[in-house]
Amino acid sequence: MTFIKALAGNFPLIAASVTILLAQLVKVPIVFITQRIWNPQLGFSTGGMPSSHSAAVTSLATAIGIQEGLSSVAFAIAVVIAAITMFDAQGIRRHAGIHASLINRLMTTGDRVETDGYTHKALKELLGHKPIEVVVGALFGIVSSLLIYGLFYY
Incomplete structure (x- = not known):
């Protein structure tokens, strides 16, 4: 107690x-x-x-x-x-979220990127802050x- x-x-x-x-x-x-x-x-x-x-x-x-x-x-x-x-x-974490957003968009477009067998799961995009x-x-x-x-x- x-x-x-x-x-x-x-x-x-x-x-x-x-x-x-x-x-x-x-x-x-x-x-x-x-x-x-x-x-x-x-x-x-x-x-x-x-x-x-x-x-x-x-x-x-x-x-x-x-x-x-x-x-x-x-x-x-x-x-x-x-x-x-x-x-x-507002710096590093925010930029990581922006990168995640771009990677997610890239992986869902028709243009495939060589992934060496990696199966993409959507990355969390809301990481940092304005x-x-x-x-x-x-x-x-x-x-x-x-x-x-x-x-x-x-």
């Missing part, structure tokens, strides 16, 4: 965990409102608005900043990890931690 009590009292861990879940869940109504498509699977997928990775790492950094102070080593580490994560989400999705995710994470702290830990 002490282990569970310790976890429940770990504000940064709770804030980041709740934030990533909320960011994933909010993707479903956002797509419904903007595209009129109801797809609950979006709550379990990568990519889309907002970036749950960005939300989680900024939530974690914010919570650590609140708890440990903005001059703490833990806050500095969290900010650097958040910056790297957000850069990768910069706006990363920014909104980051803001979502900061606000989420502030609200969780104010409601449950203050």
